[in-house]
Amino acid sequence: MAEEKSLGRRILSFFINEESEHVQTQTTATTPNPENEPSQTQIHQTVAVQNASGTGVIDKKFVDHFVQLIEKSNLKGPDYFEYMQTLKSLSGLNLSEDKQYQAAWASFKAMGGVSEVSVLTTSANQYIGILDSDKKAFLNDVELAIAEKVGGLKNELKNLQNENENMAKQIIDLQNKINENNAKLTKVTTDITEQSAKITSNKSNYELTYNSFVEQIKGDILKIQQYLKSEA
Known part of the structure; x- marks a missing residue:
């Protein structure tokens, strides 16, 4: 006789067809991380099935979390999930959907002694309430994560932008x-050329004038020695 599935496994089967499930069914008690970072014990993969809104994919990490949450919150006595298990067992009988629901209800009443359909809707709404409470807590964690992580990154972004602006101004x-x-270099280079030319010109003029004076004096000395020789 085949081993009966655990409640968690049965809950999982309501939302994901085992034939199309391509991930491990191991679950953890870890609360979903709003930063989307799996814990060391968590296998973060996705299931290739559409979600209720018809967009994206159902994340196995969150599926495991919701299954565990509902499993822990399973109400006493037969309720929505036990009925859904009965309904799922009739899926291979080629009955129309309404006939499947009606046949499952008849079988469910016979097994569980429940006679009011409201038991199903009331318990289903209770599970929705449990999921809603978890969603509020998760979204609160998301806001905190945004404030802590994204806010910090925004501050870092602003600091980097300010630093770049300051460096751009410095540049x-x-x-x-x-x-x-x-x-200034152009002017100084021109000044060097001009001053060098002036200095060189003054040097040349100085030497020329010097030579003129010296030659004049030397000439005078020769003439003195020549013309005043007899006077000596």
């Missing part, structure tokens, strides 16, 4: 200083 200031120095 502009440095470039302006370089341009100013280049203008």
Whole structure:
């Protein structure tokens, strides 16, 4: 005789067809991480089936969490999930959907002694309430994660932008200083050329004038020695 599935496994089968399930069914007690970072014991994979809104994929990490949450919150006595298990057992009988629901209800009443359909809807709504409470807690964690992680990253982004702006301003200031120095370099180079020319010219003039004076004096000495020799 085949081993009966655990409640968690049966709950999982209501939402994901085992034939299309491509992930391990191991579950953990870890609360879903709003930062989408799996714990070391958690296998983070996705199931290739559409969710109720028809978009995206159902994340196995969250499926495991919801299954465990509902399993822990399973109400005493036959209720929505026991009925859904009965309904699922009739899926291979080629009955129309309404006939399947009616046949499952008849079988469910006979096994569980429940006679009011409201037991099903009431318990189903209770499970929705449990999931809603978990969603509120999760969304609160999301906001905290955004404030802590994303807020910190935004501050870092702002700091980097300010740093870049300051460095860009410094680059502009440095470039302006370089341009100013280049203008001065041009002027100084011109001044060097002009001053060198003036100095060289003065040197030449000095030497020429010097030579003129010295030659004049030497000439005078020769003439003195020549013309005043007899007077000595």
